[in-house]
Amino acid sequence: MRREDWGGVVDLIERVVGEEDLLASVVGGVRATVREVAVLPAADIAGHTRALLAAATRALAAGRGPTEAELSFVEELAHTRARQGVPIEAVLGAIHVAERAIWSRARDTAAGSGIDAGLLLDARELYDDWAEAVRARLIRAHREAVAAGSDAPAAERDLTVLRRLLVGGSAAGLAAAEAGLPVGGGLWVLVARPGEHGLEPSLREQAAQTLVAHVDGLLVAVLTRAPAVRAAGVTA
Numbered sequence: 001m002r003r004e005d006w007g008g009v010v011d012l013i014e015r016v017v018g019e020e021d022l023l024a025s026v027v028g029g030v031r032a033t034v035r036e037v038a039v040l041p042a043a044d045i046a047g048h049t050r051a052l053l054a055a056a057t058r059a060l061a062a063g064r065g066p067t068e069a070e071l072s073f074v075e076e077l078a079h080t081r082a083r084q085g086v087p088i089e090a091v092l093g094a095i096h097v098a099e100r101a102i103w104s105r106a107r108d109t110a111a112g113s114g115i116d117a118g119l120l121l122d123a124r125e126l127y128d129d130w131a132e133a134v135r136a137r138l139i140r141a142h143r144e145a146v147a148a149g150s151d152a153p154a155a156e157r158d159l160t161v162l163r164r165l166l167v168g169g170s171a172a173g174l175a176a177a178e179a180g181l182p183v184g185g186g187l188w189v190l191v192a193r194p195g196e197h198g199l200e201p202s203l204r205e206q207a208a209q210t211l212v213a214h215v216d217g218l219l220v221a222v223l224t225r226a227p228a229v230r231a232a233g234v235t236a
Contacts, residue, residue, distance in 0.1 A: 035090075
């Protein structure tokens, strides 16, 4: 195979990857297809997708597998999704949706650009090798991140989830799901001084419906229904 022939394939893939309408379509498809990812901001999904595609294109151009720098980015993505409470199956599902859309567009573009179908198949096989190494690192890093979170004391985990929930937006939706609270339903936030009215033991007995933690010196609880307490020092 001549270098210029391979260069033509790489140029085609770079053009496809750079098409903004395709990226928007990919992000829309991911959010519509993978429920656990749907609550993430579109910009978050687009940014990581664009970075992965750029890395894959560089690997195709050089005819190589992923570098350690690329795998470090993959590890960071795995850690981010694990912190957001997104399971690894959903992460891989989102990548699969993106891959399918991109290679479908590449086939359509190649047919009208005079690119030999065999060359595109060679590119796809090289990409699959690159992607397999990426997936292996992604799975391992995600599992390690989840295990590290599981090893943390329960109080520390609750505080981490509660802080994410109080941020609001998509982070709150993922945090609520992780804590077993209804996503999209109304939640109540109770704030009190620690030890006030003997609240904490009572709240922790309802752990299945309540998230409780100490935040900046205050007792904070998130509940699925209005708290019964109405007294000085307690805000709901």
